[in-house]
Amino acid sequence: MTHVALIDDHESVRLGLEAACARIGDMEVAFSGNTVTEYLDWRALSREAPADVVVLDLTLGDGTTVTENVVRLVRDGSSVIIHSVADRPAAVREALAAGAAGVVSKSSPIGDVIAAVGTVARGEPLNNVEWASAVEGDRDFADAQLAAREREVLRLYAAGLPLKAVADRLGIAYSTAKENITRIRVKYVEVGRPAPTKIDLLHRAVEDGLIDEPASDSGDIARGR
Known part of the structure; x- marks a missing residue:
């Protein structure tokens, strides 16, 4: 429903x-x-x-x-x-x-x-x-467009959640969440904005207005890629 x-x-x-x-x-x-x-x-x-x-x-x-x-x-x-x-x-x-x-x-x-x-x-x-x-x-x-599901995955993942937690939050399989992240990275490469690491994805999410600029140091996010 x-x-x-x-x-x-x-x-x-x-x-x-x-x-x-x-x-x-x-x-x-x-x-x-x-x-x-x-x-x-x-x-x-x-x-x-x-x-x-x-x-x-x-x-x-x-x-x-x-x-x-x-x-x-x-x-x-x-x-x-x-x-x-x-x-x-x-x-x-x-x-x-x-x-x-x-x-x-x-x-x-x-x-x-x-x-x-x-x-x-x-x-x-x-x-x-x-x-x-x-x-x-x-x-x-x-060039900055992502599908609705990709935006949801990126928003949660870039905010610091592990990928398994993202999948659980959205009610999708871990493999599906992982495929979304792969597609997101490919799309950013295609438009000249590569995001090979989780901290890069954080920067892209901030640039595209999906999340606010974090106030604290992003080292923990980088380690969680």
Whole structure:
């Protein structure tokens, strides 16, 4: 069962997505509301696990920025899809740089939105037309792209967890986590940013905004590669 949260300050949009999700046997809307703060407050009170995928409007009416919202949701443990009119490519790039897994236009058929949720929930990259339009002409940003699952693995591994602990945390096999790290290293080599050691991966994760710059010495991380 894929658990979905819908965050949009347009109730009609949420109701349409709720109805579409209800028609899918393996998809459930766990939360529907206006702001990220509402969602996180609900999580704290209900003690429910983070949604697998959060479908997030690009601009909410509470004055928050898209970077702020995406970062809070990703750190909470969810993958994020931006559901936007997609006429603000700079803002969409900002959301993707903050860690969003992809973008789907509000003009897309609702079936495409549901399919995108399933794609991201499986940890697969959402490299659709909207994503391509957002990063067109911004090669430095495009080169930094990792699949949603790869970002999750890198975020935990670069933060200092042993690879087995990363696998346990994400509920995947150790061999799968190891394959993800291998693919991540290959991707960084291909864009001229090699990361042969764990400390190098830490630097890449910081550069790409997946984790904050650690305040303490990174020697322990380097020894845990």
